[in-house]
Amino acid sequence: MKELVGIDEWKIVEDGIHMHNNRFYESLMSLGNGYMGMRGNFEEGFSGDTLQGTYIAGVYYPDKTRVGWWKNGYPEYFAKVINAPNFIGIDVILNGEKLDVAKMKVMGFKRELDMQHGCLKRYFTVQDKKGNVTEVCAERFLSLKRKEAATIKYSVTPVNYDGKIELTPYIDGNISNEDSNYDEKFWNEINRKSTDFNAYLTMETKKLGFRVTCAMKCDIKGESINIEKSQNISREKYVGKRFLVDVPKGKTAVLYKYITVTNNRYINNEKLEAEAVNLLNDIYRKGYDELFLEQKNAWNEEWEKSDIVIEGDAKAQQAIRFNIFQLSQTYRGDDPRLNIGPKGFTGEKYGGCTYWDTEAYCLPFYLSTHSSEVSKNLLIYRYKHLEKAKENARKLGFKGALYPMVTMNGEECHNEWEITFEEIHRNAAISYAIFNYVRYTGDEEYLPLFGYEVLVETSRFWADRVTYNKYKDVYMILGVTGPNEYENNVNNNWYTNKMAAWNLKYTLEVSKLLEEKYPKRYEELKRKLKISDDEFNKWKDIINKMYYPYIKEFDVFEQQDGYMDKEQILVSELDKKELPINQHWSWDRILRSCFIKQADVLQGLFFLGDEFDIETKKRNFDFYEPRTVHESSLSSCVHSILASEIGYKDKAYKLYLRTARLDLDNYNNDTDDGLHITSMAGTWMTITYGFGGMRIKDDMLSFNPYIPDGWEKYSFKIFFRNHIIKVAVEKDLIKISQSSGEKLNLRIFDNIYAVGPNSEIAIKY
């Protein structure tokens, strides 16, 4: 595979300009700070292919749905992440000619994402038709500390001529979404102002009225330069400021653009503009250098918590940092109304909505790298949507709660019947996240306070959704789509049946726990939820009589009824030219084939790992993995973790690289649309849960580590309850140290060790 980015442990570098691959680099070079984010677009005008994208967390648009054939129960709208006003723009005119790297001779070009400090830089040199050579350097960052702030430093140097340079920083609200169903524009202008002191633009989204103010204040500095003229510009949906600057040959004009972005998800409409201006004045006073110092410190702190260090494999090192960097940019955990879209702030695809990815893949990363408040906010997000999930179930004719497949505010957005109505396993993931959170954090009180209601209502859904088969005296779940979306509308997907029964079982366990430890609250909840013994008995009956398909010939679980009636071929027998099958095969052929998109039975073996022995895991892995095409970004990580567990080290490492470098190497040829943010959390797990063999069992952290061939050493840090643990794995040595917290017992392989405060233990293996 050819390398698309240079290998550097802390940087992602595009060296030389790639006009036909610009969207790919724009995606990679995305910046975010949890509050807002943007693709690695150019500040100056660019007439080549680009996907301009600025996104503000939680600001979405309920786009009119587009379906071929309407089905009862479909949602009325599809929530879209919305491309917000472009505040990075700076038009540049060099001696009368517009700066545009697509049209000028480019003599050198480098775009560089500095992951260590959360900053994007570009250096390039252009020559116009008259032979004038100009050097440009652009740097920008979104402040991690001041979420509403962004800063740009844009330097222009006429190398071999005396320049008359026009620089026009602006804010543009006349933007559109590529992913709009009916070519609508989503924003209306509310107000704008452009003065000598600052300029701002307030825009509002149609329908839902999200209001955003972008304000800017600019400075031009430079030795021997002369600002000949400056002019405020204001026109519909646009404010800007034009500077005409004389820059002597070899000298540099530096434009500083300070930006703040406020929105009415946090601030009242009336105060939006004043607040934007206040914040703007603050950062302007600070100045670029000091703000950048803040940024460095903030990112240092971030890395201190979450970095994974790999020695002896720069590719792997770069990859894992890229994954962690993007995750940290996307979700900060300070607002329970927010969640993690599969593309974060890096593109429009998948509408920026919430999927089960959050519970199944992202939660473990945030549990181990941030305080428990962050993960708790992810859970509270779903708790707040419980009423909508109940409505959703009612709409489909069921009791209890069915959480949506895709959502922004709790309402279902997806409109393919085989997903919307049938990919119901997602409901169990919501419950599993509660289990996982409590198991990890020990925050048992979450259950009586919030978790139990969700557990009961999801259980009620399952109890109503099963079909009792009187001929066979079993409960079945008919008409579902499992995690493997290359099967639709199947009966008795093993994973779904398993997780449904698990959900019921866990709810009963929690009921008992509440009854014993929180009796008063339990009585209150029982009354509120109108729980009866009959209902519990029904659940027990379902748990006892749940039907699980099974393949006798191979002694493995059967993915669903009839899976073995399919022609059994292995992925290795396929012509490489047919891969990925989702780009080469018609849909019916995919459905009819035995090929698996992502972990399905194996997802269950991962989630409920304690229930199965290594031999069972191995048999199922041996059967299913060779039939899996890994065409979901969420596939490789689970397989890699299981491969580690059963001792398939080569396989585990191969799959690690595939998930870790999915975007950097553009593995699925779709990074143009944006990054695969949620799968990045899976990548993090392949190291910690996979190579590190981390698990939580009986309230105790345990590790079962090994080191991939070719690595010298790797280390990661884990927040666990009140402890900060560092795990370092070398060829034959494991070191565990604690930098914060009281004495902690941990299990390494089969032994329990105590690690004291600020101390380290070393184990040979």
Added chain:
Amino acid sequence: MKELVGIDEWKIVEDGIHMHNNRFYESLMSLGNGYMGMRGNFEEGFSGDTLQGTYIAGVYYPDKTRVGWWKNGYPEYFAKVINAPNFIGIDVILNGEKLDVAKMKVMGFKRELDMQHGCLKRYFTVQDKKGNVTEVCAERFLSLKRKEAATIKYSVTPVNYDGKIELTPYIDGNISNEDSNYDEKFWNEINRKSTDFNAYLTMETKKLGFRVTCAMKCDIKGESINIEKSQNISREKYVGKRFLVDVPKGKTAVLYKYITVTNNRYINNEKLEAEAVNLLNDIYRKGYDELFLEQKNAWNEEWEKSDIVIEGDAKAQQAIRFNIFQLSQTYRGDDPRLNIGPKGFTGEKYGGCTYWDTEAYCLPFYLSTHSSEVSKNLLIYRYKHLEKAKENARKLGFKGALYPMVTMNGEECHNEWEITFEEIHRNAAISYAIFNYVRYTGDEEYLPLFGYEVLVETSRFWADRVTYNKYKDVYMILGVTGPNEYENNVNNNWYTNKMAAWNLKYTLEVSKLLEEKYPKRYEELKRKLKISDDEFNKWKDIINKMYYPYIKEFDVFEQQDGYMDKEQILVSELDKKELPINQHWSWDRILRSCFIKQADVLQGLFFLGDEFDIETKKRNFDFYEPRTVHESSLSSCVHSILASEIGYKDKAYKLYLRTARLDLDNYNNDTDDGLHITSMAGTWMTITYGFGGMRIKDDMLSFNPYIPDGWEKYSFKIFFRNHIIKVAVEKDLIKISQSSGEKLNLRIFDNIYAVGPNSEIAIKY
């Protein structure tokens, strides 16, 4: 059920105006002549709810598809029947006030479809605000004899005032399709002309360039009237002629509007207008009365061939005539490029395209009521599409030919994966139609000339589409949707497996026939089609080892694998308020239920009736019919025919009424969109194949008739090879007569009778 139309054996009458149900009556009152057709719209302006619709056979638009989520293999466009220029329009101004029954006081209103003569009439009286009363009578017909011609007679009588009446007949090309995916208009203007002699407008469709000229010539006549002024009007996409007429109180002004419509499917672009004017001059010379006489004669001839007479049940009589009338209007059988859209010329829904309805339901009607050329053209239509069907199969990765689910020109138009890719049983219907045609007409030569190639290529598709299951040593067909579209993506739909094996078997039989009787042509075809013995052996293996699901408990065929895992409830146990389930239930609930949309297993028992004994049919009917909601217009007829066969007379009659009066009684509450044309042929079968027990077996017509309770007598005519046979059934007497043809042997019940030329036999039963 309340009666929406008056009961009359030859008429459909709307008595009084129904502003909120206007679309329903517009659908019922549709006119057509195979070449063009239109809904029962008003000539004068109408501001109420209306679906204006004029359609020209074969003139369609490849509308951009609209899908929620694109799947590989989906077609690029969806062909739409196109609303054509409105040529019936006549604007009327009465003493300065625009005639509009939605805005004036209506003192009497009748809209009446005369099925005997193919003519639509309206009589109504209105009063304006000043108290002026006006009577209007409008008559129009589309000539059955002169396919390009339409004529309108529009009479206006000022009852209690001296009228200044403005009449503006026009042709309007500025029309739109309600069923346009992106609100596009489909027509461009090419030319227009408006002179004292005539006016015409030539429009062309976008993309495909179908060109249509509509020409008109008008006269105003009436005792004591005075044409004060006349004025030619011409503006974009519009030509008209305004007459200002003085009409004394109690006198009548009669506007005659003669129209011709030519199109470039038959006439070169250069000659379109000249030809339209020529034909216009012809009909103008004839005059309205003579044209109407022609129309009467043509329809008398039509009824002579196809009428079914029922005595003692006016509702049944009206219904069957309505069905026959609409079928005869829709398809005339003179152009093998045309076919029968599910809504004919009565609405936009279903795109006016061709479905398997034609082969499965319509063919028997045309076989028995028209010369064999008509049915042959229906077959040739598919023969001409064979190359496109092969392309379609290749696109999905298969050998042979897969005919499209929905098509205009042979290309697939439908875009739901579960239908487009999976409802493949349609392929067998194409082959079955060949079998059915040859069996009926005895035109064996059709096989070597055309039929065999279709049979071989459809067989090849089946042979490639099956999956060999080595564990069970059977062939399966996975991932299909059967005729019951309330199941999607099932394995081993019994009907599909059965028809696939039948298709292979019939092809092998025809191979043998060709080898014996047309050896030279057979060798030629074998070479052309590259047929090998290996291929035939493979087909035999599939026929022998095809797997058929079966329900042991009930000794019936199982609709598909796992059908019995569903909760088994009968339709009679459902709350009536839940019906139709497709309007009340979410799609997944429908899919998960055992409820059946239309005949599925039973469709197979009907098609391949000779293979199964009465007891088997009865058992399967008893099992499946009570689980069938009949929510397809094509359901009742097949069930009625089978009910007749197994002696369930009440059920048969109930289902007959349901199919026959589907539109007249607006049973499914969807007649607004247009009529259910293809199911009307099924209605015809419920009498002939159902009550009459007609079958063709061993080259012989046979009947097994009975008479529904409450009927005095019914009779129908049958074209069979060179014979015209009339069958009349009374309470205890069957009369069979032959009005044309040599001596013919027929089977009645279990005996064979010979009917001589121009003679009759009577059998007591």
